[in-house]
Amino acid sequence: MTKALPIKTALVTGATEGIGQATAWAMADAGHDVIVTDLETGSLAETISGIEAKGRRALGLPLDLRQEASITAALEKAVQMCGPIGLLVNNAGCILNKPAIDVGWSEWDQVMDVNLKGSYFLTTRFAARCIAEGRAGIVISVASTHGLVGIADRSVYSISKGGLVQMTRALAIEWASADIRVNAVAPGTVLTPSRARLLADPARRQRMLDRIPIARFPSAEEVAAAIAYLASPLAAAVTGQILPVDGGITAY
Numbered sequence: 001m002t003k004a005l006p007i008k009t010a011l012v013t014g015a016t017e018g019i020g021q022a023t024a025w026a027m028a029d030a031g032h033d034v035i036v037t038d039l040e041t042g043s044l045a046e047t048i049s050g051i052e053a054k055g056r057r058a059l060g061l062p063l064d065l066r067q068e069a070s071i072t073a074a075l076e077k078a079v080q081m082c083g084p085i086g087l088l089v090n091n092a093g094c095i096l097n098k099p100a101i102d103v104g105w106s107e108w109d110q111v112m113d114v115n116l117k118g119s120y121f122l123t124t125r126f127a128a129r130c131i132a133e134g135r136a137g138i139v140i141s142v143a144s145t146h147g148l149v150g151i152a153d154r155s156v157y158s159i160s161k162g163g164l165v166q167m168t169r170a171l172a173i174e175w176a177s178a179d180i181r182v183n184a185v186a187p188g189t190v191l192t193p194s195r196a197r198l199l200a201d202p203a204r205r206q207r208m209l210d211r212i213p214i215a216r217f218p219s220a221e222e223v224a225a226a227i228a229y230l231a232s233p234l235a236a237a238v239t240g241q242i243l244p245v246d247g248g249i250t251a252y
């Protein structure tokens with residue numbers, strides 16, 4: 001029998017802009033109170049304002065996924081301020097665009113610590129609370145098409161996102177009996193503010209568009225809509241799945 005979530009509270013990491021911000025607002029639209037995190041809470045003002053404008057409660061917390069103490073403190077504060085959390089969205093991440101033979105040791109650690117290690121331990125700490133309290137839970141991670149197909153000069157990033165894909169599958173099996181659903185979305189190139197700066201070169205932009213069957217970049221809102229579906233009762237039988245939102249790139 002499915003356990004009812006005690007309250008509708010979501011935690012979204014890396015919610016300053018782009019997919020994280022759009023997801024926070026989509027969760028508010030779905031009726032959740034939303035806890036949002038980033039390295040500094042000042043960067044979350046716009047996101048928090050948008051959540052509150054939708055009539056939901058918002059809380060901004062600092063979180064450094066490279067630090068175990070920061071993960072513990074953020075979860076403790078979130079529960080203290082908002083009560084039990086029913087939904088975790090692992091969105092925070094960093095990218096590295098560099099040929100594999102030029103990648104430095106510290107660069108590897110930076111990407112892995114944020115994208116994979118930190119997300120893993122935040123997820124397991126979240127699930128431990130759900131299991132201990134006998135509550136259902138939902139975990140949705142923002143992976144990437146780079147975790148599903150190969151691409152040059154993105155080896156470390158791709159490995160970290162591939163790890164998120166396997167984390168999703170493994171934890172979905174492990175926690176199914178505890179009624180914790182674990183899924184991921186795999187966006188392609190999404191036109192976030194930071195990505196738009198990278199695509200300012202028309203030639204580069206066209207090369208990337210040429211790889212997308214629908215001939216346009218998905219939006220952050222479209223990725224957030226996929227996350228909202230996976231978080232909804234309509235997806236109650238969906239776990240261990242990776243949902244690409246990539247305009248058809250992974251269909252090749």
